[in-house]
Structure formats: C-alpha cells, structure tokens
Amino acid sequence: MDYFRLLPEGCVSDILSFTSSKDAAISFAISRGFNSAAESDLLWEKFLPEDYENISSRYVSPRICSSKKELYFSLCDSPVLMDGGTLSFSLDKKTGKKCFMISARELAIVWGVDTPWYWEWIAHPDSRFSEVAHLHTVFWLDIRGTMGTQMLSKRTRYVVYLVFKLAEEHWGLEIANAFVRFVNRVSNREAEEQASTVSLVGENASRRRNLKCPQRRVDGWMEIELGNFINDTGDDEDVEARLMEITQLHGKCGLIVQGIEFRPE
Structure with missing residues (x-):
C-alpha cells in the first residue's frame, strides 16, 4: 500500500x-x-x-x-552567472548546499592588473566566465580570493579550490603554499605558518609527503585544494583563500586561472 x-x-x-x-x-x-x-x-x-x-x-x-x-x-x-558575470552560483546535488566560484577578474592577483607582460586576460572557450587570467612570467606568484560567509550555507564545512588549467608550455609551478583563513580571526602571518604545500602539476607527489596534488574535474578543468573551514552560523565574516609562492622567486609560467570555488565538503 x-x-x-x-x-x-x-x-x-x-x-x-x-x-x-x-x-x-x-x-x-x-x-x-x-x-x-x-x-x-x-x-x-x-x-x-x-x-x-x-x-x-x-x-x-x-x-x-x-x-x-x-x-x-x-x-x-x-551554474548560473550573477553580479555582472563575476560570480557563479550552483547547488551541490548531494546536499543542496550553495556553491560559488569567484571569477579570476575578482581575485587579487599580484601583477595581474595592467601588466600584460606578466598576466594576460583572455577569453577561454571552456570557461564559464568571459575572461581568464593567463600567466606569462612572474617570480612572485600570489593569488587571493575572498568570500563573505553570509552568502554560504550555514552549519556546513566548505572546501576551497583554485580552478585552473596549464598551458602547453609551463614551468615553475611544482611547489606552492596555500591556506584559508577567517580574515578577522587569523592573521596572514599565522595562516602562512600553517599553510599546506601544494603542487599545480603534481610531478613531485612521489618525492614529498603531505603534498596536495591537482584533480581533474568533470568540466575538464583542474582543481587544487587550498584549504577548508566550517561556516557555522553564517555570520557576516570574510574568508580568504590564498595560493602563493613568494620565497623561491624562480620564474613561473603557463598557469590559466578560471577562479576560486567554495564548495561543500
């Protein structure tokens, strides 16, 4: 019955x-x-x-x-575009929780503005956004994205990813550091001391322990985990995700950034 x-x-x-x-x-x-x-x-x-x-x-x-x-x-x-095409919104099919991706244009990229000899802004046929950031050459790699927690689902653990591709010619992206922090709770210095080590190419995975490596997404892009956090009450706070390599200062080339995604675990 x-x-x-x-x-x-x-x-x-x-x-x-x-x-x-x-x-x-x-x-x-x-x-x-x-x-x-x-x-x-x-x-x-x-x-x-x-x-x-x-x-x-x-x-x-x-x-x-x-x-x-x-x-x-x-x-x-x-995913649907919002805020003039600088942010995308979708739902996680398993949980119904909110997912957001911040476009590369909304990220704070050192040397990324008005310096085409370092970073070039181009259209990409596989991107959900009108532009992506294409790295030509830098020694100082530093990318940050910030999201307000009030926009995210409450009582939810979020994982933050850099969504990217590699150009056919790329180098210097084997090792970088990454972290996620509550801006008003954790200082940059504290976060940097606790940063995890990541590789955008994964070539050193067999030689280093605890090295996070990229994974291929169903949309054809790659993603690397920058960190995670719990959005408990959804109060009006800012969470910053950061990828950086600012110590070795060797040349880096060939990174194509679509954005930074905040996704429920």
Whole structure:
C-alpha cells in the first residue's frame, strides 16, 4: 500500500523535506501520494536556499524553469552567472548546499592588473566566465580570493579550490603554499605558518609527503585544494583563500586561472 496517499496534502512534502533531494526524487517516482503540482513545488522549494530570491535577483540572465524541481536540478547541473558575470552560483546535488566560484577578474592577483607582460586576460572557450587570467612570467606568484560567509550555507564545512588549467608550455609551478583563513580571526602571518604545500602539476607527489596534488574535474578543468573551514552560523565574516609562492622567486609560467570555488565538503 502507498501510505503517502493516506496523508493530508502538504504532509508528504513536509516529511520529504527532511530527507535528501535524491530520496525525494525517488519517492516522487514510485509514489502516487503527491496530489498536485503545487505540492511538488512546495517540496522542492524547501530544498532551495532560504535566500534564493535574493540570489536570483542578482543573476545576469533569469533562470526560467517550469517547476521548482526543474529549477533545483538545473542549478545542480548548470551554474548560473550573477553580479555582472563575476560570480557563479550552483547547488551541490548531494546536499543542496550553495556553491560559488569567484571569477579570476575578482581575485587579487599580484601583477595581474595592467601588466600584460606578466598576466594576460583572455577569453577561454571552456570557461564559464568571459575572461581568464593567463600567466606569462612572474617570480612572485600570489593569488587571493575572498568570500563573505553570509552568502554560504550555514552549519556546513566548505572546501576551497583554485580552478585552473596549464598551458602547453609551463614551468615553475611544482611547489606552492596555500591556506584559508577567517580574515578577522587569523592573521596572514599565522595562516602562512600553517599553510599546506601544494603542487599545480603534481610531478613531485612521489618525492614529498603531505603534498596536495591537482584533480581533474568533470568540466575538464583542474582543481587544487587550498584549504577548508566550517561556516557555522553564517555570520557576516570574510574568508580568504590564498595560493602563493613568494620565497623561491624562480620564474613561473603557463598557469590559466578560471577562479576560486567554495564548495561543500
């Protein structure tokens, strides 16, 4: 017996809102206990972020969907641009938590502004943003991105990634340092002392212990973990993620940066 059919309208959506989106989708597929499209929308609206209306008001182009379920899964499968195309927003399909990627143009890149002999800003066919940052040559590599915690999902552990590619000709990117810090709680010096060692090429993984190496994403880009943090109450704080190599001061070339992504663990 399909016991969902015995419940008053609205109860089913209330019950399933405490499960995952995957469980809700399965229940919809096998049960006839959903009496109307309105009840379906009521459920899937509960899987959307509480501040979704505010977020959607900042879209570059509106996301048109025939139902809340379609909207939910479209945001899981296809990030949407907002804030004039400098930020992308999506949902994590497993948890429904918010994901954001800051475009390279919004990052603080040392020597990245008005210095085309160091960094060049170009269009890339695989990027979700209009421009990416292409490193020609620098000795001082320093990239930072900052996100306000009030935009992120509460009570959630986030992992922060640099999303990048390597040009055919690249060098000097074997070793760098990375960290994530709460700007008002942890000083730069403290964070640098606790920074992890990463490789953008992964060639030294067999020779160094505890070296983070890049992973290939489903969209064809690479990502390297910069660090993680817990967004507990979602208070109005800034979290900074930083990648740097400012000690060896050897030449570095061939890094193509799309952005920095904040994604639920």
